[in-house]
Amino acid sequence: MSAPAIEPSALAHPEPGEPVIKRRSWKAPIALGVIAVASLVIFGLLSPSGSQTTFVFARSTDFFTLPTLTVSSRGAAIVLSVLALLLAAYSAALAANYRKPGIWLPVVYGMAIIGSLLTWAGAGRDNTSIQFTGLLTSSLFLAVPLVFGALAGTICERSGIVNIAIEGQLLAGAFLAALVGSMAGNAYVGLIAAPIAGAAVGAILAVFATRYWVDQIVVGVVLNLLVLGLTGFFFNSIMKTNPELNQALSIPTIDIPLLSKIPVIGPVLFQQNLLVYILYIVVIVLQIMLFKSRWGLRVRAVGEHPKAADTVGIKVNRTRVRNTILGGAVAGLGGAFFTVASGLAFGNNMSAGKGYIALAAMILGRWSPRGALAAALLFGFADALRVQLGIIGSDIPSEFLAMTPYLATLFAVAGLVGHSRAPAAENIPYKK
């Protein structure tokens, strides 16, 4: 229900919408506290004393070499867990005063818990150390398809079209990049072909959604299955018999001069391939365009209140079609990650559900490019952590370890990010 609607100036009573009864929300502080205590007990108090964890930050190409950090595993885990506990207490204190913490709190909290997990996992292994820089580098790299996918979702949904077909667009992009790249014998040609495949899938979605008013979620799911089936068919029938059409091409890593030599940041951000550099540009440009440009204002109006947009002369369905195709192209480009950007040939169902995780990243990022990037990096980090923990080996089955960051993410998101609001006209066809 909306608040009572009267001019505030005309009255002697409380402001419209002022909550008379407020409730304290204890969910977030409790969740944070429970996890912090668990971290303190499991990673800190229960782990054997005397063992040490080694973190490596440096790479040989850096300007100067950061020292390798060796800490007492138990001590570090306890300190970090106590820090997390203090943050939980602070958020409880805020909740008691009906307030909510800023975004810094979950971020710092998450780093403390993950740090404590890492010191515990790396404890007492003389021959292996935590490759911190490598961990971050692979986080970013693994996040690439998620970022592109989440951006694609954001572009479409901001105009009012639900894009469940991100998965299919990624897969189509991966397929066409491998095929066209192999035919041309050049991985960069594949990179150019990938968005075309995604845009084609987007175009089908756009036509069904705006012309035939089919439920967009249903069309999206069907498109995912269609792309899975088609690429699988061509893979089995053509690529297997003609291996020259499906080569393991690779676009090279490009070191940005000077910047790539900064310790930690350099290797993570500036020793990547072209697709990652394109990603930086796309995120920045989209963030500005969506919120500061004429195009963005109109797109958002179409996604929130299409009739209002129509009455000021904005073509609603044309905007939606264009955005859906553009979004498809962005996702298709992201699909190139699986083949030419990773140096792999195409394989059946390569995207393996990343499109759906991208969808989650879009929601977590609240339909903004910046947020999509942050959320995708979070998921990418979780993925990279799983890989790293697998490499150093651990007492606990790796499947359980891999769950920890996801769980922490879920709790942090549910408790702290709070309710996010989708574009109002999403999945509603615009009929005149």
Added chain:
Amino acid sequence: MKLELQGITKKFGDFTANDAIDLVVQPGTVHALLGENGAGKSTLMNVLFGLYDADGGQILLDDEPRVFAGPGDAMDAGIGMVHQHFMLVPVFTVAESVMLGNEDVTGPAKLLDLNAARAKVKELSDRFGFAIDPDAVIEDLSVGAQQRVEIIKALSRDAQILILDEPTAVLTPQETDELLDIVGQLRDAGTAVVLITHKLREVKAIADDITVIRRGKVVGTAEPTASQEELASLMVGRDVSMTVAKDAADPGDPMLQVHNLTVVDGVTEITLLDGVTFEIRAGEILAVAGVQGNGQTELAEAIAGLTPTDAGHVTLDGEDITGHSIRKVLDAGVGFVPEDRTEDGIVANFTIINNLILDIYDRAPYSTRGTLNGKVLVDNAEKQVENFDVRTTSINALTGSLSGGNQQKVVLARELSRDLKLLIASQPTRGLDVGSIEFVHKRIIEERDNGAAVLIVSSELDEVYALADRIAVMYHGRIVDIVPPDTDRDTLGLMMAGAHKEEEAA
């Protein structure tokens, strides 16, 4: 700029919404387009604004024939429109809303020039004394303020012809007066204003010319000096009485007692109903007046058991029915006519027969041993359709295909078919034509005379005056006061804005 419509015709299938309509609006005048709901006023304006293509006729601006492919064209030509349902994006700021579709850009990257938009809003807002903050978010503004944003939006595009579609439907009497002031200012500045309305009082207050439309045709023009009765009979096509005759109430014992009823929205935690206490006696009509969204809807739904209550009691004829299931509340003798007839009152895809038994389908004689008795249902429907004068081709017609007035008669027929101790009717005549309003009001008064307590919720003061034995005014979830029906309009208006009667007198 002078606006002229010549022979505008618009058809939807077989239905002719506008039949060769002629209209001339001179600059610097207010031209009222008067007609009942469904007469074709809004269709005509949507044709003018480029939202619909006309099937015939032409539009002339300053004697130049013009064709508008879309609203963008119409706006470029100097036509502005304030729609009945505001065309504002709730999450945008005022400045963004005003610039949308007409954006200034700045800098090499051609980004939005928000400062220019803010300045424009500020300048227009100051010129007309609107007090609108360019950075306020639309959804936080009151309905009246949103309407002023719409006017700024039209003026910022240099509209020389301004169409206002039912602009006062959502305003308090005071806000209405303010709006009429603004319209007067615009007229004096040379704007041609088209005022679409079915409210006779406003027409008489501000219009220079009046054109009356009925069933898609111009049926006449009138001078603002014409009496309300004359205008009403032109509008309806026959003589109508503006008030339904009703005897003085003969109230009996208290039938409904509401004590400290409180409802808090579960999600937003906003208090929608704040300790409401009142009683209605048998054979008495209590009408709740107030601007929409001040808790009236929640009050009606909380009593009917549709909305869970957070505190307080509802007692019907000595029995506490607080928190009872809807079924038990209905069985206790409560009839409920919901505010949104098409959403909550009927099942649009059911026949009239089935809609008439939604509340009694499972009991004898309508069903026995779990099976509906077709014959009984048909007899019931035939009887009710006749009693309530439902105009339909067949009792097998889908209820959704009926006109609003006839749908409402179906709802009333169903609710009044049980023996009622309490009738709750929310906005019982919203969107109905004058003829149907008369009928519905008569039935409600009959129910009172049969000894039921009646609770009316209405945002139309005319309706409140026509029915009420006592008037309760609600504001911000509270009852400001309960006053006799002879309280004057201005006092009620102030109370609807939150002022107490005593404060008013002081």
